[in-house]
Amino acid sequence: MLDILRRIVQEVSAATDLSDALKVVVARIREAMATEVCSVYLYDSDAKRYVLMATEGLKQEAVGRVSLSSSQGLVGLVGSREEPINVDNAPEHPRFHFLSETGEDPFLSFLGVPIIHHKRLMGVMVVQQRDSRQFDTGEEAFLVTMSAQLAGVIAHAEATGNILEIPETTERKKSTRFAGAPGSPGVALGRAFVITPAADLGAVVDKEAESIDEEIERFEAALEAARNEIRVLGKKLSSELRPEEMALFDVYLNMLDDQALGAEVRARIEEGNWAQGALRQVVMQYVGHFQMMEDVYLRERATDIIDLGTRILAHLQGNDEVAEEYDFPDDTILISEELTPAMLGEVPPQKLRGLISVKGSSNSHVAILARAMGIPTVMGVVDVPYAQLHGLDIIVDGYRGHMYSSPNDELREQYQAIYEEEQALQKDLEGLRNLPAETSDGHRIPLWVNTGLITDAVRSLERGAEGVGLYRTEVPFMMQDRFPSESEQQNIYRIQLETFAPAPVTMRTLDIGGDKALTYFPISEANPFLGWRGIRVTLDHPEIFLVQVRAMMKASEGLNNLRIMLPMITSVGEVDEALHLVYRAHAELLEDGYKIEMPQVGVMIEVPAAVYQIRDLGQRVDFLSVGSNDLTQYLLAVDRNNPRVADLYQAFHPAVLNALKMIADAASSIGKPVSVCGELAGNPLGAVLLMGMGYDMLSMNATNLPKVKSVIRGVSQQWAETLVDDVLRIDSAPVIASMVQLALEKAGFGRIIGPLRT
Known part of the structure; x- marks a missing residue:
């Protein structure tokens, strides 16, 4: 059963959109469980209805047309209880609801499991059979496992706007919330701009150096180019940051010092490895040390090292594209797998509205800079399909550590009001700076x-x-x-x-x-x-x-x-x-x-x-x-x-x-x-x-x-x-x-x- 599960997951992952993924799921589960029906009902929270969105065994013309209210039928019971329902004679169950459009009347056995992602009900998955029997515990466990896999697929589809339109129940695209950790307080509304590293350290192989002197020369040139790049990026933020805050860029430059990372890479080259391979060895050794540490601040140092190594590698590989070529929107929400201070410097400050990082915490250097610049930031949004968000409307909630993709009008208006109120509040609070924290009855x-x-x-x-x-x-x-x-x-x-x-x-x-x-x-x-x-x-x-x-x-x-x-x-x-x-x-x-x-x-x-x-x-x-x-x-x-x-x-x-x-x-x-x-x-x-x-x-x-x-x-x-x-x-x-x-x-x-x- 584990091999079957793995194959289904791989096939679902390869699907081009949610519709294809659901078709794969219902077909493969029906085959794997040797049952006659497998269906998926997605829950529309706005209309409070379960809509049949994929099936194998029921009438195909019912897909997208048949729905149940949140309290109707065994499907509604599964959703309200948020636990599996396994019965051997469905029509005799007091909650059974007959849907003639699906052609389900001959089926007696019913097993339904909820599809839940981060405590949010996404839908219900159902298998049915004509014969009267209870599905065994192994079958129930298999379906529960598949529902957990499918929940992530549905959530990702919502985040990227690739969710299925549910006819006759809603006219607007769903807003999807993803949770991370607050990095810098505030709220921001804007358009996603996904930024990726210029090179991939993980793809570098070890190779014997043809000329050690030439490899050292190439590395030193790339090292100096990376230093200049950091200086340029830091200079772009100099108008937004004080000298004390700019010191974080000095930390980067110190890491690139000839007596630090540079010296260790040269030593590896002298041992016979080419420049790219020597760089990968040293960077990954550093990263390994930092990533094993429990402390979040120390783990963030691994991100800094990877960023520097990636920049040096890009210059070694001749990838010298400059950040000015990016066409950032005026309301940029910058998103990356791991944001770094250098990435922050690539966006014109007047265009930067918010930051989202898939990895990292509030102790990261980029979060420190974001707080100094007053940029709402969310860190550690691990479940978001960030690569597919480019160009989408995004809301950043730096207070709660939440991000919303494709927000509906109601949500957008709500956060716009918070933003405007926040700006007015900050002006009012500035007047308290020199006043004591003293209660109305004189307690200091x-x-x-x-x-x-x-x-x-x-x-x-x-x-x-x-x-x-x-x-x-x-x-x-x-x-x-x-x-x-x-x-x-x-x-x-x-x-x-x-x-x-x-x-x-x-x-x-x-x-x-x-x-x-x-x-x-x-x-x-x-x-x-x-x-x-x-x-x-x-x-x-x-x-x-x-x-x-x-x-x-x-x-x-x-x-x-x-x-x-x-x-x-x-x-x-x-x-x-x-x-x-x-x-x-x-x-x-x-x-x-x-x-x-x-x-x-x-x-x-x-x-x-x-x-x-x-x-x-x-x-x-x-x-x-x-x-x-x-x-x-x-x-x-x-x-x-x-x-x-x-x-x-x-x-x-x-x-x-x-x-x-x-x-x-x-x-x-x-x-x-x-x-x-x-x-x-x-x-x-x-x-x-x-x-x-x-x-x-x-x-x-x-x-x-x-x-x-x-x-x-x-x-x-x-x-x-x-x-x-x-x-x-x-x-x-x-x-x-x-x-x-x-x-x-x-x-x-x-x-x-x-x-x-x-």
């Missing part, structure tokens, strides 16, 4: 930001940030091929501290290991999220910890706005050991003549064990900070980067909210300040709950700061506390989210939270 709650690059810092100050609640110090470590020296770290940290001085900057000590292994410090584990990471790594390597802490303290000399935060804490023993090293580093620097105040030291509360040790941990440190992203992940046992279970990651889960309240109460009881530095703090719905729970500071992405400030200034602390009391009595995450949303709408914040609705 500082709003800080999470940063990792200097571009984040500059953007944060423009949005009115009052400090840094989380500076990810691992970012500089990721950008190098070795551990940065103490002086290198000191220079990087100094820039951050000076940028925000005199406001506080909270620097998290190196949070690597397990899911964030460095290429030059590889770690391979079966379960990295529960493995060697965070403080566990740096305590095992005190030489790394001491160098970093010394660099932080040196960088703070004369500013004294440094706060040090310890990640992944699970016990007081870890805190005691880390504090011993911090005090030792401070004493050594004083002996060396540095005039440095002892910085405040705090711990991150991001694992369940720490939740129950707040008093003991708090008595040892100066502050506490909740990493709500990891805490939610660990409490719910859900990897939010895994699309199979991502919908189970619920920030408003009752267990999560009760844990957060427990932390705030325990911190208050010992007089220690406590903040939240996860995504929940940047969600206006979450921010009011955290304020009502008693959190002292909130730290978030700079983009969300104005909206959170607007909401806080428009409610009272008492209002927020009452809302928390009501919410903690609810046992359903969706109900809690809806309840908070409704409360904010009644408070007059429908404009603020509108785009955030789920």
Whole structure:
């Protein structure tokens, strides 16, 4: 049966359109199951009807003409239950509905299975037989498997506008939604422009070099051409980006340095491989290292390496076509399998409306640039048939991480209204920049930001940030091929501290290991999220910890706005050991003549064990900070980067909210300040709950700061506390989210939270 299934899938994949695919499916399934009828009914959600769109065994003239309402017949029962229905005498079933047009009255046996794609009902597949019998479990499993395959085919057909027209039920083309991850907030309406790499590294074969010197010369020429290309593309964006943001293009150029990728390729050529083969070997070796890493930021480095390798290969192969030859529409939605910063530079900025990448995440360099440029972006839209979208109308929803192909008029009008409201809202929020986040009854709650690059810092100050609640110090470590020296770290940290001085900057000590292994410090584990990471790594390597802490303290000399935060804490023993090293580093620097105040030291509360040790941990440190992203992940046992279970990651889960309240109460009881530095703090719905729970500071992405400030200034602390009391009595995450949303709408914040609705 597996071989039959494989052959059917291959034949369906080769079909030119959905109509042909459905004909193949019904014919092959009827043959494989040795039954007399196989039919496919597609569900028209607008008309709420199932329409017969393909059959083998019923009358062909019924195709496209016969339909059932969503509650009619056994087909309707299969759809409403979203599970198989297997009966041996269909006419006796209370839900049987006779359709004389199909000629189905002689058939007694009925097996129907739903066709579902990403929780959306696409239709029903049915097999029938004259004899009275129940189809066995193997046959049922086979049909269920085929329906799952067919669901993807139908969804792709919808996305490309190749869906079958259903007569007499609808006059408009279906809009199709695909889900990804939010990359940059905002909405955009435009026309798809699919961009593909100029060359294919995977197609390169190894070949002996006829002349090593000539191959090295060819490679160096291609390398220099790629450098010039990156410079040109970066220059095109220079009017849209600050120098700090343009530094991402310097990262590309550094990768192309003679002492980096270039040196390794030359070494492979000297071993006898031709330039293309040597380039492929080195690039794929780099890519292999990065792609094995669980951390999304590090995985994105693989995309950068592939992009550079592809550009060099294009020049080696003589493919020097320039980007100016592209005729981009005025409302370009740029789409690619893996978008890169260099691709972003190929589109005239005034024509670029939105971005969609099949692969990648919100941590990719292109997403960072998109946020800086204010371009709505969706990353990781894995199921979209991107190659077939060129020229289609597209809507990008960067708030939810959704894209819509071929939107109908109603959807287009809805998003156009959101876009116009968004533009008006941004103008209104700009006036809040220099105002405090203070409630109507005088409660003040500082709003800080999470940063990792200097571009984040500059953007944060423009949005009115009052400090840094989380500076990810691992970012500089990721950008190098070795551990940065103490002086290198000191220079990087100094820039951050000076940028925000005199406001506080909270620097998290190196949070690597397990899911964030460095290429030059590889770690391979079966379960990295529960493995060697965070403080566990740096305590095992005190030489790394001491160098970093010394660099932080040196960088703070004369500013004294440094706060040090310890990640992944699970016990007081870890805190005691880390504090011993911090005090030792401070004493050594004083002996060396540095005039440095002892910085405040705090711990991150991001694992369940720490939740129950707040008093003991708090008595040892100066502050506490909740990493709500990891805490939610660990409490719910859900990897939010895994699309199979991502919908189970619920920030408003009752267990999560009760844990957060427990932390705030325990911190208050010992007089220690406590903040939240996860995504929940940047969600206006979450921010009011955290304020009502008693959190002292909130730290978030700079983009969300104005909206959170607007909401806080428009409610009272008492209002927020009452809302928390009501919410903690609810046992359903969706109900809690809806309840908070409704409360904010009644408070007059429908404009603020509108785009955030789920």
